[in-house]
Amino acid sequence: MASVKRLRALLADTSKIVVCPGVYDGLTARIALNAGFECLYMTGAGTTMSRLGMPDLGIATLNDMRDNAGMIASLDRKIPLIADADTGYGGALMVGRTTEQYIQAGVAALHLEDQVVNKRCGHLKNKELVDEDVFLTRIRAAVNARAQAEGDIVIIARTDALQSLGFDAAVSRLKAAVAIGADVAFLEGFTSKEEGRRVCQELSPTPVLLNMVAGGVTPNFTVQEAQDFGFRIIIFPAFALGPVYQTVAKAAKYLKENGDLPKSDAESAAEFSPKALFTVVGLRESMEFDVAAGGKMYSNGV
Numbered sequence: 001m002a003s004v005k006r007l008r009a010l011l012a013d014t015s016k017i018v019v020c021p022g023v024y025d026g027l028t029a030r031i032a033l034n035a036g037f038e039c040l041y042m043t044g045a046g047t048t049m050s051r052l053g054m055p056d057l058g059i060a061t062l063n064d065m066r067d068n069a070g071m072i073a074s075l076d077r078k079i080p081l082i083a084d085a086d087t088g089y090g091g092a093l094m095v096g097r098t099t100e101q102y103i104q105a106g107v108a109a110l111h112l113e114d115q116v117v118n119k120r121c122g123h124l125k126n127k128e129l130v131d132e133d134v135f136l137t138r139i140r141a142a143v144n145a146r147a148q149a150e151g152d153i154v155i156i157a158r159t160d161a162l163q164s165l166g167f168d169a170a171v172s173r174l175k176a177a178v179a180i181g182a183d184v185a186f187l188e189g190f191t192s193k194e195e196g197r198r199v200c201q202e203l204s205p206t207p208v209l210l211n212m213v214a215g216g217v218t219p220n221f222t223v224q225e226a227q228d229f230g231f232r233i234i235i236f237p238a239f240a241l242g243p244v245y246q247t248v249a250k251a252a253k254y255l256k257e258n259g260d261l262p263k264s265d266a267e268s269a270a271e272f273s274p275k276a277l278f279t280v281v282g283l284r285e286s287m288e289f290d291v292a293a294g295g296k297m298y299s300n301g302v
């Protein structure tokens with residue numbers, strides 16, 4: 001699959017850090033693609049919030065996540081999509097099924113974690129873990145399912161163990177996951193620069209992912225800082241969620257109170273015209289496709 005090859009090539013180039021904005025629907029994915037990012041991240045929190053209107057508490061199922069990931073991955077097959085797969089949604093059989101279905105959906109990488117199936121966002125308190133052997137069974141199931149499907153999907157092992165078991169135990173879980181076939185390590189919720197540097201050193205040469213959640217437990221680091229610490233992938237899960245919430249909440253309040261759109265929105269109405277917005281999500285390319293096939297629907301424009 002072209003996008004997996006592309007992601008593996010990006011990871012093989014040790015001078016690079018792969019920067020992934022977090023997207024959760026077609027519009028946010030298109031906006032990030034149009035901005036020229038080389039890779040996207042599908043956030044499970046964002047998927048749960050946008051598709052289900054619910055918090056990130058282990059409510060989204062394999063079907064919710066796979067459907068969303070498949071749609072996002074299909075928008076540009078050249079651009080790799082790293083997708084959250086939470087706990088894998090069950091025992092070894094389910095983790096295998098999740099991996100196989102993510103491969104079929106065109107996902108380039110997935111991450112699997114060691115929280116209990118009733119998981120929560122990694123930046124909340126009182127997370128519960130499964131034992132290390134259960135975590136490793138999940139990783140092994142993903143590795144075996146990948147081999148069975150003759151796929152090459154990148155498997156990212158995430159541990160949430162830092163909060164309750166401490167740094168050494170968390171790193172040891174990641175090392176064990178890498179030893180059985182995980183390609184990338186992800187230490188969730190570390191809380192200092194030193195931990196960031198150390199996890200990269202300890203796991204080297206395995207690429208390590210940094211999860212940059214604004215307002216979460218990890219201090220804010222720039223892409224450059226993350227690269228200097230030794231991280232090879234950085235995801236920004238709330239890259240779109242925060243701005244969307246802020247802007248739409250403001251517009252909702254204004255409309256409720258004034259019976260009109262906020263002035264700046266009304267002024268930039270041309271920018272928000274249906275045609276302008278459809279252009280963001282591929283209007284021109286869709287029309288060109290129709291014309292190339294001999295269709296006459298759009299020859300006079302829209």
Ligand SMILES: C[C@](O)(C(=O)O)[C@H](CC(=O)O)C(=O)O
Nearest residue numbers: 043044045121122123213237
């Ligand atoms: C990375 C993450 O799994 C996600 O769903 O995007 C979340 C991020 C979040 O809740 O903001 C996480 O558990 O860190």
